């Protein structure tokens with residue numbers, strides 16, 4: 001049953017591999033968060049093309065394992081291990097990138113936190129860390145790479161979440177606020193980048209089956225998109241250079257979010273009361 005719901009909510013996109021190869025031949029593509037989940041999958045798919053992939057993430061051994069597994073593929077894979085939420089390490093990565101001419105940036109590294117406000121009262125650092133990785137790091141990376149992207153008529157792709165377009169959800173304040181911050185930043189910068197010849201796209205993804213959602217009990221039985229599908233939608237953005245991918249039901253969700261904004265808050269209130277019987 002869940003499989004049927006998933007195929008309705010998240011129909012597959014068929015990638016024209018020849019067109020994708022045409023777009024990426026000999027190009028240099030930076031993928032942040034290339035060690036696991038959507039980023040790892042994207043790397044596998046793009047490794048079939050003669051291009052340069054630069055992967056950055058914290059887990060060096062996992063990056064090396066990916067490079068090892070894909071060593072016979074046409075793509076050349078370069079690795080950089082860094083915690084992008086650490087400004088010093090981010091600066092080192094930016095310095096490292098200066099020896100390449102980057103054509104495409106896929107801003108995919110992300111951190112999510114699901115925690116109630118009441119349990120966050122002594123955890124201000126959660127908000128600093130999510131903002132550091134999900135907002136400040138891509139802004140700084142963008143600033144560093146915009147000159148190269150302008151020179152190369154490049155493409156910046158942001159991996160965002162469909163939730164930033166819908167009514168906010170309890171417990172997700174840190175994550176959703178940080179994803180919304182970068183989404184808004186990019187939407188503000190978009191026109192300026194477009195007139196300089198840089199293409200800007202956003203993948204507003206629904207729930208994707210990766211380790212990111214594993215700790216959240218409520219998501220265990222929820223319909224999810226596979227990481228292969230998520231990577232396919234990013235590949236499709238590379239091909240058609242559209243401004244965004246959104247699931248087909250996003251507009252209805254947005255309308256409902258506006259029309260039933262207060263009812264949604266009341267629904268969450270009663271859910272939270274039942275769930276915790278007054279505990280947080």
Ligand SMILES: NC(=O)c1ccc[n+]([C@@H]2O[C@H](COP(=O)([O-])OP(=O)(O)OC[C@H]3O[C@@H](n4cnc5c(N)ncnc54)[C@H](OP(=O)(O)O)[C@@H]3O)[C@@H](O)[C@H]2O)c1
Pocket residue numbers: 032033034035036037038039040056057058059060062082083084085086107108109110111112133159160161162205206207208209210211212213
């Ligand atoms: N899964 C979903 O339901 C979903 C839905 C909508 C949008 N998204 C977005 O999709 C993107 C990818 O998420 P995912 O689902 O593939 O999660 P994932 O499997 O946890 O992968 C996250 C990636 O980001 C990297 N990363 C995390 N913290 C980092 C840091 N401080 N510095 C550098 N790299 C870091 C991780 O590598 P290391 O741990 O090795 O550093 C990993 O490669 C995220 O931006 C997320 O917000 C996910």
